[in-house]
Amino acid sequence: MPVNKQLALPVAAMVVVVVVSNIMVQYPINDWLTYGALTYPVAFFVTDLTNRAFGPAQARRVVRWGFFCAVVLSAWVATPRIAFASGSAFLVAQLLDVFVFNRLRKESWWKAPLASSVIGSAIDTTLFFSLAFAGSGLPWLTWAYGDFAVKIGMALLMLAPYGGIVRRRFAGV
Structure with a gap:
């Protein structure tokens, strides 16, 4: 089923974020962090805004389309192993994010995006780094710990723009 006009922007944003992150994760900042932690x-954020605006069914649709497009592009611009690891981790983590967010959506405005992002990031980090780098001789465990810590920090930082967007655009949704 094709993506409708209202979901085109979230799907495009998802694809860009994942592809850029898959390129950037190949470049470590140091022994405990990659650049991908800053973008992924x-x-x-995209999933949570989509869920808030259009509901869980449409958010899952954005995740599926984002998954498909990002895996194809990532295999071309990154490596097949990164694309497989990213796609696997992305699909599981983002669908879990949709589920957790939807369960908490009627709580305080910040609980759903923060809890779903933290839980999704934990699953994503574990799956991605173990599939992408295990056995490579690279310091993937320390990268995973560092990336997860940054993802938590980013989830906290993104609460401000999320709250602002929700108050302005999605009041009552």
Whole structure:
């Protein structure tokens, strides 16, 4: 089923975020962090805004389309192993994010995006780094710990723009 006009922007944003993150995760900042940790948390932001605006069914639709497009592009611009690891981790983590967010959506405005992003990031980080780098000789465990810590920080930082957007655009949704 094709993406309707209202979901085109979230799908495009998701694809850009994931592909850029898959390129950037290949470049470590140091022994405990990659550049991908700075960009990937935006995927949860996109999912949560989509869920808030259009509901869980449409958010899952954005995740599925984002998954498909990002895996194809990532295999071309990154490596097949990164694309497989990213796609697997992304699909599981983002669908879990949709579920957790939806369960908490009637709580305080900040609980759903923060809890779903933290839980989704934990699953994503564990799956991605173990599939992408295990056995490579690279310091993937320390990268995973560092990336997860940054993802939590980014989830906290993104609460401000999330709250602002929700108050301005999605009041009553």
